[in-house]
Amino acid sequence: MIDPKRVLRALAEHWSLLEPLCERFDAGTLSLIELRTQLMAQLPEGTPTDVTALLDQWIRLDILVPVAKSPNRFELNAQIHDFLAYLRREHRLGLCLEIEAYLRHLERLAGHIQEAFEIRDGNDLARQLRLLDMRVRDVLKKLANDEQALVGVADRAKTSDRQIPLRQRYAEVLATWDEYVEPMIQLVAADGAFEQGVRRVEQVLLKLLGEQQRLGQLVDDDLLLRTHARILEMQTTAQLTLRRARELLLPLREEARRHNAVTRGAALALSAIRKRGLDAVPQASLPLFTRPQSTFLGTASQVESYVYALARFEPKPARFPKASGVRTGNAPRAPRTVREMVERCEQALPLPDLMTWLLEQEPDGATDELLYWFSRLSRDARFQRERLERREYLTREHRVSLSSFALVGQVNAQA
Amino acid sequence: MNLDLSELSLLAPIFRELFKGYHISRREPELYTQLSNLQDAYRALFRALGFELVCDTRGFYYLVPEQMGAQVNKTAQRLALFTFILVEHLADQGRDPLAVLDGGSLGRDELPALLDKYRDLFVQAEVISQEELEEKVMRRLTQLGFAAEESGIYRFLPPMHRFLDVCLAVQQDRDLAAALHSDLPLPAPVLTDDDDAGAAVPDVSPDEAFDEDAALARAIAEEQELQA
Numbered sequence: 001m002i003d004p005k006r007v008l009r010a011l012a013e014h015w016s017l018l019e020p021l022c023e024r025f026d027a028g029t030l031s032l033i034e035l036r037t038q039l040m041a042q043l044p045e046g047t048p049t050d051v052t053a054l055l056d057q058w059i060r061l062d063i064l065v066p067v068a069k070s071p072n073r074f075e076l077n078a079q080i081h082d083f084l085a086y087l088r089r090e091h092r093l094g095l096c097l098e099i100e101a102y103l104r105h106l107e108r109l110a111g112h113i114q115e116a117f118e119i120r121d122g123n124d125l126a127r128q129l130r131l132l133d134m135r136v137r138d139v140l141k142k143l144a145n146d147e148q149a150l151v152g153v154a155d156r157a158k159t160s161d162r163q164i165p166l167r168q169r170y171a172e173v174l175a176t177w178d179e180y181v182e183p184m185i186q187l188v189a190a191d192g193a194f195e196q197g198v199r200r201v202e203q204v205l206l207k208l209l210g211e212q213q214r215l216g217q218l219v220d221d222d223l224l225l226r227t228h229a230r231i232l233e234m235q236t237t238a239q240l241t242l243r244r245a246r247e248l249l250l251p252l253r254e255e256a257r258r259h260n261a262v263t264r265g266a267a268l269a270l271s272a273i274r275k276r277g278l279d280a281v282p283q284a285s286l287p288l289f290t291r292p293q294s295t296f297l298g299t300a301s302q303v304e305s306y307v308y309a310l311a312r313f314e315p316k317p318a319r320f321p322k323a324s325g326v327r328t329g330n331a332p333r334a335p336r337t338v339r340e341m342v343e344r345c346e347q348a349l350p351l352p353d354l355m356t357w358l359l360e361q362e363p364d365g366a367t368d369e370l371l372y373w374f375s376r377l378s379r380d381a382r383f384q385r386e387r388l389e390r391r392e393y394l395t396r397e398h399r400v401s402l403s404s405f406a407l408v409g410q411v412n413a414q415a
Numbered sequence: 416m417n418l419d420l421s422e423l424s425l426l427a428p429i430f431r432e433l434f435k436g437y438h439i440s441r442r443e444p445e446l447y448t449q450l451s452n453l454q455d456a457y458r459a460l461f462r463a464l465g466f467e468l469v470c471d472t473r474g475f476y477y478l479v480p481e482q483m484g485a486q487v488n489k490t491a492q493r494l495a496l497f498t499f500i501l502v503e504h505l506a507d508q509g510r511d512p513l514a515v516l517d518g519g520s521l522g523r524d525e526l527p528a529l530l531d532k533y534r535d536l537f538v539q540a541e542v543i544s545q546e547e548l549e550e551k552v553m554r555r556l557t558q559l560g561f562a563a564e565e566s567g568i569y570r571f572l573p574p575m576h577r578f579l580d581v582c583l584a585v586q587q588d589r590d591l592a593a594a595l596h597s598d599l600p601l602p603a604p605v606l607t608d609d610d611d612a613g614a615a616v617p618d619v620s621p622d623e624a625f626d627e628d629a630a631l632a633r634a635i636a637e638e639q640e641l642q643a
Contacts, residue, residue, distance in 0.1 A: 247532065251506075251509065256508075256509040257506050257507055257509065258509060258510070260513075261583055261586050262502055262579055262582045262583060263502055263506040263582075264582075264586050265502075265582030265584070265585040266498070266502035266503050266506070266512070266582045266585075267503055267506075268585050268586060268588070269495075269581070269582065269585045270499050270536060272585075273496065273499075273536060274535070274536065277539060278492050278496065279492075281495060307464055307465035307466070308465075310465070
């Protein structure tokens with residue numbers, strides 16, 4: 001018995017090695033030598049022993065299995081291969097016949113459910129309902145898989161080399177249409193096997209619900225309702241898958257689709273984005289443009305200094321204080337709030353010279369900070385002000401020349 | 416080069432538009448004419464400010480900040496995705512994407528169907544509703560000069576060529592094509608760290624790589640060497 005956690009851990013740890021191998025395994029089996037060469041290419045610093053150990057681990061975990069009758073050739077364990085295909089969104093198209101077979105099975109299960117109810121066997125009824133529910137989930141899983149596989153078929157046709165003849169480029173599309181879409185159309189049609197099967201199962205479930213109310217409960221109503229909902233979901237999903245298949249493949253099949261370098265590029269990019277996200281498109285080819293600015297920097301010198309700062313920007317590593325560390329020096333003072341400053345200013349009214357008052361209040365204040373407070377307080381609607389003569393003031397670092405204000409009183413107080 | 420600023424009479428509006436990321440095309444006839452008449456002077460002035468003025472011969476001007484780095488913003492990704500989707504959608508309908516995106520138009524009423532059909536892709540660009548498609552994509556396209564909206568019709572302008580160029584660049588990207596077509600040779604793995612990019616290329620010639628005997632002999636020799 002292999003521990004599932006170890007398998008999952010190995011898949012996660014070796015994903016970067018396994019993913020490219022999957023593509024190789026999609027095309028067939030690999031010999032031991034091919035496997036080693038492939039892995040050595042991806043592990044330039046790995047020794048042959050490392051590669052041997054890696055392969056050994058994969059074989060022990062049943063990720064790799066030897067091909068029957070060719071012990072030196074390997075393939076991915078079919079279960080793991082399916083799981084990886086699901087993760088990589090690389091799906092293989094199933095057969096329409098499989099869906100039909102599932103439906104026949106659903107109908108048979110509906111028959112068993114009816115029988116179990118008639119003989120009032122609650123346990124068997126619950127078991128059959130669970131089986132039905134699981135089978136419906138299988139159909140849903142298969143439909144989802146097929147839809148992804150159809151996207152793959154369309155992607156391959158759209159992105160293949162534009163030089164090859166149309167017929168050749170769309171060969172896979174034509175085959176898919178004939179073998180999957182056409183039979184699906186018949187299957188999902190109003191009088192097709194799918195609709196009939198679904199209707200039959202639905203009738204059994206609804207009858208069961210009614211009978212339970214009349215004769216008393218054998219199983220929880222919720223179980224019946226849930227199964228019924230899932231069957232309806234299956235029906236919708238089948239129709240959606242079919243619609244999507246037609247949307248995807250019809251333009252290709254009818255050869256109505258335009259094909260040129262631009263459409264091929266767009267299809268390639270979309271395919272990459274579907275599988276690997278928005279960052280899959282090579283960043284280098286994306287256009288760069290300046291971010292639309294909401295506020296515009298007015299003067300050329302401001303723009304110049306902005307660009308200058310940008311050009312000489314050097315990231316500095318941020319050093320966060322340690323929780324255990326002891327602070328040296330004085331604790332930094334919290335910045336003054338507007339409310340705090342306005343209150344102090346109000347208490348000090350009348351002020352013969354605002355700038356002088358500010359310098360007294362904040363003798364060590366930085367010039368830009370003092371000028372900010374000067375501008376903020378002198379414009380505050382609460383104060384009545386009078387312009388003074390221009391004169392010079394000395395801050396800690398600079399000599400500034402400005403026309404200060406005398407704040408003579410409060411607007412409200414005057415009113 | 417000596418610049419006569421009095422000649423650059425529309426410098427302020429031109430710079431304001433370009434700095435916002437706007438693409439100036441013939442839709443702004445005055446700005447466009449002055450830019451094309453005094454192209455060299457404007458280019459020199461903007462270069463001195465640290466911007467590169469790109470004059471695209473297909474009829475539009477835009478600024479690329481020199482120090483922008485390789486950082487592509489979300490808007491660029493979103494608009495590129497929209498272009499890919501639109502090209503794909505039009506091609507599937509048998510319409511010529513070039514005819515639409517190079518001077519053609521798209522009705523606002525076509526957007527819901529587009530969103531519905533490509534919902535899985537739009538979700539990746541955080542566009543979920545019709546409002547978001549209009550706000551995050553269509554409005555941005557018009558703000559940046561890629562399109563103009565008039566009574567529910569979006570007319571695409573020449574700057575859209577920047578996105579069509581992305582389609583062409585992707586089309587020529589052999590690595591991307593190879594990664595999507597498993598029958599093509601796999602690209603050599605490239606690590607994201609630039610410093611290590613060289614080390615990721617295997618030190619084995621292609622002929623050697625497929626010569627199984629040689630590879631086996633090499634593996635055995637290396638094993639023996641290690642065990643010795």
